[in-house]
Amino acid sequence: MPNLIEMNRIKKSFAGVAALQSANLNVTPGEVHAIIGQNGAGKSTLIKILTGVYRKDDGEVKINGNVAVISTPREAQDAGIATIYQELSLVPLRSVTENVMMGYEPRTRLGLINWTAAHKRTQEILTRFGIDIDVRAQLGSYSTAIQQLVAIARAVSMNAQLVIMDEATSSLDDQEIEILFGVVRELKKEGVAVLYISHFLDELYQICDRVTIMRDGQTVAQHVISETTKLGLISEMLGRDPEEIKAAGMTGLGGNSKAPGEVLLQAKSIETGRGLKDVSVAIRKGEIVGLGGLLGSGRTEAARALFGLDTLRSGSIARGGGKSAFKTPAEAIAEGVGFLTEDRKREGIIPHMSVRENMTLALLPQLKKMGHVDRKRETELVEGFIKSLGIKTAGMEQPIRELSGGNQQKVLLARWLALEPDILILDEPTRGVDVGAKLEIQSIIREYVDKGLGILLISSEFEELVEGADRIVVLQDGYSVSELQNPGVTEESLIAAIAHHHERTA
Amino acid sequence: MLDTSAFDLRRYIQGNTHNLGVWITLFALIIFGLLRYENFGGTYNVSSFLNYNAMFIVISVGMCFVIMAGGIDLSVGSVAAFTSVIAAYLSPYGIQVALPGAVLAGIAFGALNGFFIVVMRIPPFIATLATMLGAKGGALVISGAQTISIDWSSNFTKLGLELAFGVLPWTIVITAFVVVLFWIILEKTSLGRTVLAIGGGEDASAMMGLNVRRAKMFVYVLSGGCAGMAGVFLASGFGAGQPLEGIGWELTAIASVVVGGTLLTGGMGSITATVAGALLLGLVFNILNFENGRGVISLSAYWQMIIRGAFLFFVIVFQSRVANSGKRGTH
Numbered sequence: 132m133p134n135l136i137e138m139n140r141i142k143k144s145f146a147g148v149a150a151l152q153s154a155n156l157n158v159t160p161g162e163v164h165a166i167i168g169q170n171g172a173g174k175s176t177l178i179k180i181l182t183g184v185y186r187k188d189d190g191e192v193k194i195n196g197n198v199a200v201i202s203t204p205r206e207a208q209d210a211g212i213a214t215i216y217q218e219l220s221l222v223p224l225r226s227v228t229e230n231v232m233m234g235y236e237p238r239t240r241l242g243l244i245n246w247t248a249a250h251k252r253t254q255e256i257l258t259r260f261g262i263d264i265d266v267r268a269q270l271g272s273y274s275t276a277i278q279q280l281v282a283i284a285r286a287v288s289m290n291a292q293l294v295i296m297d298e299a300t301s302s303l304d305d306q307e308i309e310i311l312f313g314v315v316r317e318l319k320k321e322g323v324a325v326l327y328i329s330h331f332l333d334e335l336y337q338i339c340d341r342v343t344i345m346r347d348g349q350t351v352a353q354h355v356i357s358e359t360t361k362l363g364l365i366s367e368m369l370g371r372d373p374e375e376i377k378a379a380g381m382t383g384l385g386g387n388s389k390a391p392g393e394v395l396l397q398a399k400s401i402e403t404g405r406g407l408k409d410v411s412v413a414i415r416k417g418e419i420v421g422l423g424g425l426l427g428s429g430r431t432e433a434a435r436a437l438f439g440l441d442t443l444r445s446g447s448i449a450r451g452g453g454k455s456a457f458k459t460p461a462e463a464i465a466e467g468v469g470f471l472t473e474d475r476k477r478e479g480i481i482p483h484m485s486v487r488e489n490m491t492l493a494l495l496p497q498l499k500k501m502g503h504v505d506r507k508r509e510t511e512l513v514e515g516f517i518k519s520l521g522i523k524t525a526g527m528e529q530p531i532r533e534l535s536g537g538n539q540q541k542v543l544l545a546r547w548l549a550l551e552p553d554i555l556i557l558d559e560p561t562r563g564v565d566v567g568a569k570l571e572i573q574s575i576i577r578e579y580v581d582k583g584l585g586i587l588l589i590s591s592e593f594e595e596l597v598e599g600a601d602r603i604v605v606l607q608d609g610y611s612v613s614e615l616q617n618p619g620v621t622e623e624s625l626i627a628a629i630a631h632h633h634e635r636t637a
Numbered sequence: 638m639l640d641t642s643a644f645d646l647r648r649y650i651q652g653n654t655h656n657l658g659v660w661i662t663l664f665a666l667i668i669f670g671l672l673r674y675e676n677f678g679g680t681y682n683v684s685s686f687l688n689y690n691a692m693f694i695v696i697s698v699g700m701c702f703v704i705m706a707g708g709i710d711l712s713v714g715s716v717a718a719f720t721s722v723i724a725a726y727l728s729p730y731g732i733q734v735a736l737p738g739a740v741l742a743g744i745a746f747g748a749l750n751g752f753f754i755v756v757m758r759i760p761p762f763i764a765t766l767a768t769m770l771g772a773k774g775g776a777l778v779i780s781g782a783q784t785i786s787i788d789w790s791s792n793f794t795k796l797g798l799e800l801a802f803g804v805l806p807w808t809i810v811i812t813a814f815v816v817v818l819f820w821i822i823l824e825k826t827s828l829g830r831t832v833l834a835i836g837g838g839e840d841a842s843a844m845m846g847l848n849v850r851r852a853k854m855f856v857y858v859l860s861g862g863c864a865g866m867a868g869v870f871l872a873s874g875f876g877a878g879q880p881l882e883g884i885g886w887e888l889t890a891i892a893s894v895v896v897g898g899t900l901l902t903g904g905m906g907s908i909t910a911t912v913a914g915a916l917l918l919g920l921v922f923n924i925l926n927f928e929n930g931r932g933v934i935s936l937s938a939y940w941q942m943i944i945r946g947a948f949l950f951f952v953i954v955f956q957s958r959v960a961n962s963g964k965r966g967t968h
Binding site (some may be wrong): 233 | 821824825826827830831833834836837838840841842843844845846847848900904905
């Protein structure tokens, strides 16, 4: 089949640093094509050249066999390329219709916007996807999944030949992902090609036809996905030997149950107003306790309660040494508890501040010497963490927003580790982080655990829990229902533990 | 306002709780005035009230566009002072020259703001602050720091005095025309929706393929043109170009826009509610004047400003309360 998109020998540098050295990509009509690679491999740069956000330094782009020059997003759209970015590129304050039709609104004879027709067309497209919502309402009043689908609806309304999805599923739950996949299959049936970028390798096998692998600004391989293995893909992404990876385990947490230490924090039958009904969990010294369960089962809520964010309605939280529970997060932090939240963007980083400032924010009171911040100690500390956590940054004064997701996460992790906590609560610590950085983050965590840190780990990825946690407390609808002990836990047994209870309550 | 084609009052009210407060307060104040003061609803008061406030309405609707796009225009007051002098100088050639001349001068300042902000990427606050100072100095230079009398023998005087179609002064008719035109631009054109989209998310709008630069340029040119028009009204209302006027007008305009429920961060806003906001702020003065006229109390202009400030505060608090309770209702 002739190629819909052909990108040959694409080169691109930013301020002298090569982001793409020689990248190639070809996509045929009606296929779902994946691009995978670590953060910094050049996936986003390649996509942004295709969509007119960046301009290539060298190489050629062909659409339907003709050399194309695309220099603005608008030109890409007119050429039939629509993009759904990781950070939603829609306007939440405006209506669903506006977000779908913006720039291409149906007009009346006077040249004014025909809102009746616009609403109708938007409704029609969404109905095709099986979504029935009020298109006149603000987009922001709907869930991320709906917003994601609205972005796709926009692409479809513009008769796109190629829809690019950049980490489209990173904030969706399983059910929403199924709806999204349904839409992707629908697009495929209509002959629309989909370029799919995801960190979740499992997803690729469900939805993709072919895969292009990128590493260090180059395309290293292209495969028909049914002919690949997950291990093979990872080894090509990382440029490492598959056997070596296999030996180390797919995740770097390496759950190996040692004799657990003393109890640091113990919750007994706690209930809060936030949908937490009856949860018991203990965190001991030098172990990783996983919280397993589906979205909405109360994992984050349990963490909030332990951290003193939510007040208890009933039940009790006791600390080691018979001390009473934390009443506020400030008290929890002062007593050596850290909480790395799920929402890195909103609750974690301060984008315009530097790596150094972001890292030492919580530490400033301790760095004070005679009323001044002890710059020398601060610098030493930050340098130490940049080295030991392998944070890729141009320097400690670089604004954190310029770092990749994985490196931002490492800075936040360092922020908490610098406080030398006894307990660290990690809520989805590796979400949206590429495979390589994920492994690093996981092994850093394990290193600290071996030194006695107690971890409460929340993760939607069963693999991370199964391989990483020493024990897994399974939550269901706000109740803790069972506890699994490593070694011996498999993904199947974890899923069974979650599902089993499902049947019992239903 | 999300939709107007199929008008549904309940949907309209639900979708517009963020500016319900301004309408309630405006109508309450009008009813209060009508009941308490004999001549409040008389032709003379209504006509002179609107005539005087026309310039504030015009700069407010211009400002509304700028704020909806996520920007700010601090230069409107100085530009109006500048263009009032231009209008006075051009008045001997008649209204047909003076009005477009002054508006063009305003547009030139707006284009300058647009150039600074869109091309040179200077933050709007700083760019328009610079223009504000420049226009203020310019007005003093070209007028020699004197008020410039208009040519009373020309037809320029008709603007504020003669009734259009025998009903209302021209000033009010022109203002109404501007308001309707702006409402159509905002609600019915791609350009208007682009302005809102930019305020809601500039990067997202660019990613959607919208012409962000053009729309941003447009709002500053529009605001400059409005300030130019306000300058014409100023010269006609006072019979002279006023190089020293216009101080603090930008804040009055911003206040009208905010009272009208427009988000100061952009992305959401309403032309009609902005007009209501401007009327509301003017009405507070009008009512205080009537109250003074009753002879019981006598408030100085300074006290009137304090009362207006307090009033503004309460309307905004009221506004946000209404909006919040509305939100709970619709979800």
